[in-house]
Amino acid sequence: MDTPGRRFGRAVVIGGSMAGLLSARVLSDHFEQVILLERDPRPDGPQPRKGVPQGPHLHVLLDTGRRLLDGFFPGLFQHLQEQGAELIDSSGELAWHHFDVWKARYTGGIPLLLCTRTFLEWHVLRRVVALPNVELREGCSAERLLTDSARQRITGVQLKGPAGEAPLQADLVVDASGRGSRAPQWLEALGYGRPEEEQVGVDLAYTSRLYEPPASFQGEWKALMQYPSPPSTWRSGFISSVEGGRWLVTLNGYFGDHAPTEPEGFLEFARSLPRPDLHAYLRDAKPLGPISTHKVKDTRWRHYEHMARFPEGLVILGDAVCAFNPIFGQGMSVAGLGAELLHECLREQTRRSPGRLEGLAWRFRKRLPGVIRQPWLMSTSLDLQYPQATGRRRSGLGLVHWYIRRMLERTSRDAAVHHQFNRVLHLQSGLGAILQPSVALSVLAHGAQALFVPLRERANTDTLPPPPEARRS
Ligand SMILES: Cc1cc2nc3c(=O)[nH]c(=O)nc-3n(C[C@H](O)[C@H](O)[C@H](O)COP(=O)(O)OP(=O)(O)OC[C@H]3O[C@@H](n4cnc5c(N)ncnc54)[C@H](O)[C@@H]3O)c2cc1C
Structure with a gap:
């Protein structure tokens, strides 16, 4: 990641979990001072904490997240591996049964990081607090947003910490406070209304x-x-x-x-x-x-990009904007993509109007859906196959479900289809990868077979496939 020189004053980040940590890392390239507010006390090591109740549960880091973190913190992955994390081949070293079939296992697949969530976050936190212009204020909670007298620009946050309440001024406030973010209430109280939510x-x-x-x-x-x-x-x-x-x-x-x-x-x-x-x-x-x-309870996307009015000086990202169904392992990677977008917007800001932040909040919120849309569509399309799932069903969804089922069945026998699916899953490529002719033809041929041949004969439904090395020998 290149460092364009710090051209702005102070940024305050609300929330010291993955989205907040990655934002602080990016902001440290652009701001003289970055203050990271975290409600929880700083953990002594990789331990679960109250503000991240998902901490004890399985978290995989998709390849896009790994690539981004590697750019933000050079050498991090080597260190994680030295400390016991494993970077595995997501097709050769993973045994995956889905849609009633075992996926084909092959070598040369996409890397996937395996470690506990608390371990990953702890190592990222250590890197962030080592940055000379980042200050972590633990046990400090943002209570509301502060504005200028015309309520057009966010000028900081009201802070509640061990020493009581006090205003904290900032040129930019980044809300990375997760699913429980109070930004909708704060914006409503300031007269901006609330974002519409898709659930x-x-x-x-x-x-x-x-x-x-x-x-x-x-x-x-x-x-x-x-x-x-x-x-x-x-x-x-x-x-x-x-x-x-x-x-x-x-x-x-x-x-x-x-x-x-x-x-x-x-x-x-x-x-x-x-x-x-x-x-x-x-x-x-x-x-x-x-x-x-x-x-x-639900997966949720807050559409800040649709709000007619929005103040300057405020950026919202991570789960505070979109909290995915965790079973597709997307949240941390999308938080990383949000941080990368913030970096791009700040670089652009420096080119357009050096030293000024006007327009940044608008540009960021308009562009953020570009990184959320695909993972959101992918995970909600799968969830909406259940009649019990509540939510908006777009027209044509039945066809999408038919294609997804046949494609995922096909991953059992066609390693090339499996690989293209993995590229989309890991956010390495757009949905086009699973619609390209070579994949579509294989899926359609499989779909035609489905009319006459039982699944057991079209795919490996039962036997856990051996690792690829074992198969060759
Ligand atoms: C069960 C489960 C499993 C998951 N598995 C995966 C996975 O496999 N792969 C993956 O990539 N993602 C996974 N996720 C998603 C992932 O945990 C999140 O996307 C990721 O942590 C980014 O979230 P965040 O930083 O935006 O918010 P959070 O992680 O929710 O953190 C919010 C932070 O803000 C702090 N905070 C809140 N309010 C305030 C305030 N007012 N002032 C100061 N601090 C505040 C909280 O204490 C907390 O530290 C999973 C999620 C769940 C629930």
């Missing part, structure tokens, strides 16, 4: 526990994922290798069908998954800690 109701829960792998485990995979087959099944299970030679096991279910938090119920839920594999591995693994759970 898809999923009533999902993540339930997770750390394990020591059983001695009998031969390392057949680094991660095992058993996704459901909408609309008939909605339970999933994941085992991911994480630092410390442990397994992080996450079970989830949609529509209130949540995995229990007591040990027998947790195992029983694993046993009830449509495939027996995950339970078979888990049965002999040794639990290492408590079971935690976290509910996600």
